[in-house]
Amino acid sequence: MLRDIRPDFYVPSIYSIDFSKLKKIGIKSLIVDIDNTLMYWGAKNPDERAKELLNYLVNEGFKVCLLSNSSKRRITRFKGNIDIEYYSALGIKPMKKMFEGALKILNSKPTETCCIGDQIYTDVLGAKRCGIITILVDPTEKKEFITTKLIRQFEGKIRNSLNYSKEIMKDE
Numbered sequence: 001m002l003r004d005i006r007p008d009f010y011v012p013s014i015y016s017i018d019f020s021k022l023k024k025i026g027i028k029s030l031i032v033d034i035d036n037t038l039m040y041w042g043a044k045n046p047d048e049r050a051k052e053l054l055n056y057l058v059n060e061g062f063k064v065c066l067l068s069n070s071s072k073r074r075i076t077r078f079k080g081n082i083d084i085e086y087y088s089a090l091g092i093k094p095m096k097k098m099f100e101g102a103l104k105i106l107n108s109k110p111t112e113t114c115c116i117g118d119q120i121y122t123d124v125l126g127a128k129r130c131g132i133i134t135i136l137v138d139p140t141e142k143k144e145f146i147t148t149k150l151i152r153q154f155e156g157k158i159r160n161s162l163n164y165s166k167e168i169m170k171d172e
Contacts, residue, residue: 007124007136014038014116014137015053019060022114027133029063029108031099033117034070034078036139046078054082065102067115069093069122094126103130 011017014037022030035041038050046054057064065085068075072088079086085105089098103113110131117123118139127134 004128005120005125007120007134009133009135010137011135012138013140014135015049016137017116017135019057019062023060025133026112027114028061029065029103029106029113030057031065031067031102031106031113031115031127031132033115033119033123034066034068034075035118036141037116037118037123037137038066038140039078040141044074044077045080046082051080051082054079054084058083063106063108065106067093067098067102093122094129096126096129099126099130099132103132 014032032038032054034043038053039046054064063085065087066075066079067087067089069089069092070078071090072086075086075088085102087098087102087105089095092098099115103110106113111133114133114135115123115127116135116137117127118137120136124134124136
């Protein structure tokens with residue numbers, strides 16, 4: 001069970017990832033969670049930092065798909081005119097078919113794909129079920145959906161017991 005929930009990598013923030021290191025290990029596609037990964041929970045639009053990161057990833061040749069438990073309407077509004085894909089899980093991440101849907105949209109193999117998210121239960125477990133490489137980040141904020149708060153209590157104990165690799169973090 002632990003291997004299903006142990007992320008391949010850990011970094012404090014999506015903005016701390018050295019994406020060139022991901023390229024070196026063969027990653028071509030990224031599945032990115034929105035809430036408390038890329039932006040604070042409930043953000044309707046990306047801030048400049050998030051836009052810059054997403055545009056940077058596209059310019060570096062990554063195929064990017066936002067995967068969120070939010071509605072399609074919210075995700076399309078959030079992505080705006082940034083040249084990335086999206087897949088709405090409508091509250092049913094970590095089901096395997098949500099990640100398979102993102103892989104299909106990206107036309108990517110699991111071994112060439114990395115999922116970046118702030119939750120072990122939804123992001124890491126769901127991606128691991130499909131053989132996708134995972135990066136766990138700390139939540140951007142403490143404000144979040146009520147069920148997420150409950151899951152975090154369980155995840156806190158797990159996070160403390162896992163050993164993480166930080167080798168994809170930017171050298172600072």
